[in-house]
Amino acid sequence: MDVGRHPKINLLAYSEVEDISGYIGNFKVKVRKKARYVDEVECTSCDDCVDVCPVVVPKEHQLGLASRKAIYIPFPQAVPASYIIDEENCLGFNPIACGKCAEKCDKNCIDYDAKDEIVEFDVGSIIVASGLDVYDPTEFDEYGYTRFENVLTSMELEILTGPGGVTKGKLIRPTDRKVPKSIGFIQCVGSRCESRGTAYCSNICCMNTIKDTLLLREYYHDIDCKVFYMDIRAFGKGFEDFYRRSKALGVEYIRGIPGDIREDPKTKNLILSVENTTGNGIEEYELDMVVLSVGMVPRKDSNSINKLLTLQTTSDGLLMEVHPKLTPIDAPTAGVFFAGCCEAPKDIKDSVTQASGAAARAASILSKDKVKIPALTATVDDDLCKSCGICVKVCPYSAITIDMKAKEPAKIIEAACKGCGTCASECKFDAISMKHYNDAQIIAQIDAILEENPEEKVLVFACNWCSYPGADLVGISRMQYPTSSRIIRIMCTGRLDEKFILHALKLGAPIVLMSGCHPADCHYINASLKAQLRIEKLWNKLERKGIRPERVQFEWISASEVGKFVKTMEELEEFRKSVTKKEIEETKKILSKSKK
Amino acid sequence: MATESDFKCLRCGHWFKTNYEKNKPEERTCPKCGSNSVRPMPEKKK
Numbered sequence: 001m002d003v004g005r006h007p008k009i010n011l012l013a014y015s016e017v018e019d020i021s022g023y024i025g026n027f028k029v030k031v032r033k034k035a036r037y038v039d040e041v042e043c044t045s046c047d048d049c050v051d052v053c054p055v056v057v058p059k060e061h062q063l064g065l066a067s068r069k070a071i072y073i074p075f076p077q078a079v080p081a082s083y084i085i086d087e088e089n090c091l092g093f094n095p096i097a098c099g100k101c102a103e104k105c106d107k108n109c110i111d112y113d114a115k116d117e118i119v120e121f122d123v124g125s126i127i128v129a130s131g132l133d134v135y136d137p138t139e140f141d142e143y144g145y146t147r148f149e150n151v152l153t154s155m156e157l158e159i160l161t162g163p164g165g166v167t168k169g170k171l172i173r174p175t176d177r178k179v180p181k182s183i184g185f186i187q188c189v190g191s192r193c194e195s196r197g198t199a200y201c202s203n204i205c206c207m208n209t210i211k212d213t214l215l216l217r218e219y220y221h222d223i224d225c226k227v228f229y230m231d232i233r234a235f236g237k238g239f240e241d242f243y244r245r246s247k248a249l250g251v252e253y254i255r256g257i258p259g260d261i262r263e264d265p266k267t268k269n270l271i272l273s274v275e276n277t278t279g280n281g282i283e284e285y286e287l288d289m290v291v292l293s294v295g296m297v298p299r300k301d302s303n304s305i306n307k308l309l310t311l312q313t314t315s316d317g318l319l320m321e322v323h324p325k326l327t328p329i330d331a332p333t334a335g336v337f338f339a340g341c342c343e344a345p346k347d348i349k350d351s352v353t354q355a356s357g358a359a360a361r362a363a364s365i366l367s368k369d370k371v372k373i374p375a376l377t378a379t380v381d382d383d384l385c386k387s388c389g390i391c392v393k394v395c396p397y398s399a400i401t402i403d404m405k406a407k408e409p410a411k412i413i414e415a416a417c418k419g420c421g422t423c424a425s426e427c428k429f430d431a432i433s434m435k436h437y438n439d440a441q442i443i444a445q446i447d448a449i450l451e452e453n454p455e456e457k458v459l460v461f462a463c464n465w466c467s468y469p470g471a472d473l474v475g476i477s478r479m480q481y482p483t484s485s486r487i488i489r490i491m492c493t494g495r496l497d498e499k500f501i502l503h504a505l506k507l508g509a510p511i512v513l514m515s516g517c518h519p520a521d522c523h524y525i526n527a528s529l530k531a532q533l534r535i536e537k538l539w540n541k542l543e544r545k546g547i548r549p550e551r552v553q554f555e556w557i558s559a560s561e562v563g564k565f566v567k568t569m570e571e572l573e574e575f576r577k578s579v580t581k582k583e584i585e586e587t588k589k590i591l592s593k594s595k596k
Numbered sequence: 597m598a599t600e601s602d603f604k605c606l607r608c609g610h611w612f613k614t615n616y617e618k619n620k621p622e623e624r625t626c627p628k629c630g631s632n633s634v635r636p637m638p639e640k641k642k
């Protein structure tokens with residue numbers, strides 16, 4: 001409500017983002033404001049229109065447990081607090097068969113001819129807070145969610161026991177409308193499951209159930225509460241205490257997830273079979289009501305916003321940050337930040353923490369006239385660019401635009417480019433160059449290293465963020481790696497063009513190693529995986545040419561993995577000794593003959 | 597779609613099977629020596 005009243009916040013409720021273009025500091029956002037058919041400024045929420053509306057439909061915000069009219073306020077705290085006409089169910093549209101609300105409204109707020117409105121904004125920064133959906137447990141047929149009325153989800157329990165709910169906060173059993181004497185909670189429904197729901201832990205369900213048991217025991221002293229769980233995850237400040245309080249109040253925690261639920265047709269009681277893994281074997285419990293503690297899943301419509309902002313998701317469908325530890329709020333698209341569950345399931349406290357961080361990150365952009373970026377960006381040689389569009393496809397940051405139809409050369413949005421060099425490595429026409437890590441500079445380093453006795457060297461391309469500091473830490477830790485190792489620093493393995501490797505082999509390098517951040521820690525989203533794919537293709541190419549693929553290796557080594565760095569270099573040094581002068585000369589000959 | 601494929605470790609020469617999807621690289625590790633230099637050999641024989 002404070003947001004709705006804030007003079008500097010323009011809240012667009014009942015609206016949908018249709019298009020986003022531009023880049024950090026200069027986004028253009030197109031929003032469709034859906035027609036409400038009610039003048040939200042004039043409307044005083046007097047309820048006269050609702051009283052006369054003859055259409056009754058299930059209420060979405062009560063999960064269908066209550067009903068609403070075709071003209072309605074979605075939920076009590078809705079901002080603005082004015083009505084919406086549900087076009088699908090209202091009888092006032094095409095042709096007008098009703099019109100009672102319009103007749104009743106003294107202030108003439110109803111307008112059946114209202115149209116959607118398209119509004120456009122210039123914004124400097126965008127915060128994505130699109131949330132997650134609640135898991136629908138229908139596929140867990142063994143729990144009879146669709147067959148047994150007394151099986152509810154945790155969300156439905158929330159609505160039943162909430163003050164704004166259908167029963168005004170009183171807990172009742174759906175079949176007989178009486179307060180249940182016993183209630184069981186089944187944890188992890190749709191969470192931590194590879195085959196149904198999501199593989200991740202939904203984070204909030206354990207604490208939500210503990211909270212529910214405390215409330216129930218407080219209001220209904222004799223209610224018997226049982227919690228069936230795999231393990232209780234009560235990490236965080238005060239949470240373990242909360243769990244202990246629940247147990248001290250008599251809530252029984254049974255380690256085991258029920259295999260199925262049966263219903264007694266007479267009493268409508270529910271019978272749960274569960275293997276108690278604390279050693280009591282298979283047990284049966286008869287309960288009045290069961291609550292499925294459901295997890296959170298990616299929103300069904302999340303793809304649309306992901307596409308608009310070129311956001312990437314993890315294999316679980318959660319939005320991916322630039323770096324999980326160092327920039328957990330930033331989206332790969334510069335100027336875009338995350339708040340709340342869209343990034344990962346989290347509770348209110350963590351959502352507020354992240355939202356505060358996102359607001360501060362956004363403010364740091366808006367407070368300046370210009371954005372400062374490291375001068376490591378890509379540049380395009382317009383004469384060499386053939387407008388093939390590969391760079392646009394591989395850029396992890398969507399920092400390249402191209403008009404392929406007009407055969408215009410690619411354009412780098414410097415404010416969005418982070419300088420990983422993937423575009424330069426993938427460009428078949430050498431049309432893209434990286435500032436400070438250009439081809440000539442890297443080739444010159446290779447030439448210098450392999451100028452004398454190349455057969456005695458192991459050439460390493462190490463990324464700036466993980467492997468290069470990892471090698472550094474070996475020295476700082478007073479450890480040693482073979483003196484044959486020669487390291488060239490690049491910003492990211494994404495910069496490692498196959499031409500550098502082929503050039504080194506042509507000069508007589510026995511072994512070339514690419515080393516960078518583990519893909520999950522890649523500082524350039526997925527640039528290291530793109531580099532891995534290029535190496536996999538290069539192996540096939542080398543084999544076709546008659547060169548042993550083994551002579552090109554890669555290793556993911558983080559900055560702290562000094563042991564892995566030493567082990568890798570020692571292994572490669574041994575391997576180097578097995579590469580004969582004859583093999584090296586043969587490779588040089590093959591590569592001197594071939595064009596590319 | 598990912599299917600189980602042959603992989604060869606270019607560090608120790610060990611062959612093993614794991615999931616593979618064309619053009620969808622992921623971090624892989626040789627179960628014998630721990631190296632990441634494992635080469636997908638989807639259509640190749642030992």
Ligand SMILES: [Zn+2]
Nearest residue numbers: 605608626629
């Ligand atoms: Zn191996």
